[in-house]
Amino acid sequence: MRSTPHLLLALSSACASAGGRATSKAAAPPVTAAESLSVSRAQYPSTYRRHPYPPVVIRNATIMTATGREIPNGAISFKDGRILAVGEGAAVTAPAGAVIVDGAGKYVTPGLIDTHSHLGVYAAPGTDAESDGNELTSPVTSEVWAEHSFWPQDPQIPLAIAGGITTIEALPGSGNLIGGRSAVLKLVPARTVQDMKFPGARYGLKMACGENPKRVYGQRHQAPSTRMGNMAGYRSAFAQAEAYRRKWDAWNRDHKGEPPERNLRLETLAEVLRGNMYVQIHCYRADEMAQMLDLAREFGFKVRSFHHAVESYKIADLLAHDSTSVSVWADWWGFKEEAMDGIQQNAALNQQAGGRPAIHSDSPSGIQRLNQEAAKAMYAGQRSGIPITRDQALRWITANPAWVLGLDSVVGTLEPGKMADLVVWSGDPFSVYAKAVQVYNDGWLVYDRSDPAHQPRTDFELGQ
């Protein structure tokens, strides 16, 4: 029941995360000088608005809440984008004017969340013209923002929606040590990316370990060309950001003299150091993840999630102890050397160690079947004697990715007060034969497999 107020709270913290003015402005008298600065204005704010839709009650369905409960013959009601009630059929009353959906034989889950997507930044049809995900002109490009590349007419977006995805983190690519800011987006048809930006969501910082950055720059005979060069690159950048942050924090405190010059590259890193952004690191090898945890300790930030993390099972205890999540595939492996040790029990072993695994896609194809990927990972664990529950596996694609994005109090489970992001499946979502038949995003029926009027198409697809 903390929905709306909490959202607003989160929103204000996101505003504070912009630019260099992260500290409290309460005590600073010469407000006008500060307010005249670009950094003090709203930084590319969300213009997301909930689509109006009548209240809905889904009855006679199996409700998988991702809170530990799977309710056979259950019901769920929602109105104005908020879940009202979840429970046994009789316990859920229909709000006035509700659309009644018969969910007999069907399953309902929270909307699926992908912590790692390049939708919009590597849009289809996949020509050079849509290749906007990697700013490969410098190994540290913390000044770039994925949202500034994001194309809302990417025809891959409706495909992902039809797979039950309601929220994504769209990330810059992994060619750079520090690739830029991620965008956390509601996956809805929209004219602008601002209309998709998840209200209140913090930015993520995309970083990358290992082969990619050292290959990209090593081939040009630039730094980094080695893994030790990678580490030096992160450390140099954060060391500069530390000084930058100090300067701005001092000026924000007393507004004495000229404001420091804005440096967009360091501004983003300073926000990380202030704890206002989530660090999301592409990293495959266990030993490198341990290095990155040390880096985070050196500069006083937390790693929110290691992405891909194919060897995370080797250090699952260390990661769980550090409260660092992993965003992993069910079974990808072998496409490069640092991916050679991928195993299907990766998510399950992290769960067993007390960690917080998420199943991510990193793929416009895989994002359409995140439920199937979770199923593969769950059964692989179970077959190996790791007692993964259905609820835990569901959380791999709902509540845990919500936590990775800092949105776990808003989305990711089916609970009263949460945002009405949910999927109606034709059958058990862990079956290969199940398909999303309805997808609600913030209470809006954004996709209905049986109704062409609710099957969004991008401009790109028209006339083909």
Add this chain to the structure above:
Amino acid sequence: MIGALLLAQTIAVTGGTVYPVSGPKIANGTVLIRDGNIAAVGANVTIPSGATRIDATGKWVTPGLIDGGGQMGLVEINAVRGTREGALASDTVAAAFNVAEGINPASALIPVTRIEGITTALAAPDGHLISGQAVLIDLDGATIEQMVVKSPVAIVARLNEDVKDEAGGSRAGVAQRLRRVFGDALEYGRRKGDYGRAQMQPLAAPAADLEALLPVLRGELPLIAVANRKSDIETALRIGREYKLKLILAGAAEGWEIADEVARAGVPVLVEPMDNIPSYDALGIRYENAALLAKAGVKVVLMETDTHNARNLRQQAGNAVSYGMTWDQALRAVTLSAAEAFGVADRYGSLEPGKVGDVVVWSGDPFEFTSAAEHVLIRGKEVPLRSRQTELFERYKKLPPDY
């Protein structure tokens, strides 16, 4: 010697629900395998004394699955050039390039794949106008000779946008280039003597490549034509008619748009069902392709072209069913139809007496995630359900590991 001893075994898989593919399923059936081959299949099979028994009660028994695509044995690590053997760097027309001797029987991918019930796979060359010769391999064997089922299975040609630059930058150029190569191959075939005396105009490809194309042009060896756009598929069919080729289409993303035409041509199609991302090579790509082709009567063969995850052929089949194939069609598409398309249906693809003993016992529906392959027999020999990945799991299932 050890291999020979194992092959001499007689194995009886008993009590399972047997899906022979060539006929209706058999409840409580027996599959008897002797000397590497299937000896008997049925509900009332006499089991010789001394036969090793595999109790499949409550299980599903199918032929080993066949992946109709990918580069099994030809790639270890995609990003490591030294481990890739599937493409010739320079030859636009690489018809004489047979990939067999590039296969690594010790590849870590092979056990990873076979323990999930894929027992046979195409190893196909990649790149260029004419990529080379694909071979079919069983996923067991210490040597290339022991693995190869058939070599070559087909010659691979490409009519998609990837190869346009090798034909001047136009789809029309690709078609013309192919015709010139085929025409020169026929001319070469007729006038080998003149060629030897250097009394011919320069030909469109080296003699070895033209020679390699002659079985294709005699209609003996299939040509796998990779084509996705409807017009490219039609071009492939047109060229196929002109030269009376035995054609197999691969990819065929927009094939569903002309499913009847493909069916009339009697051309099998290799499809990757989960592939649905639009590009200018195939704006009409969609999940239902496999189902719509099958419904029109096309012989559909499924493939998983991510070689490292060839095991996801099962998921491909499950999704094909989800989007309209019947379950029986999908099982056929990963067994008998593949064997037929690749010309080995006399030995592979179904559980019938005389066929090679590639047999899998599943805990349930092979396309479901709940199911696992519990016994995998390749050429009548049970393979251990171990891989580098199972060993990594064993090492790290308790932390810290015991190094």
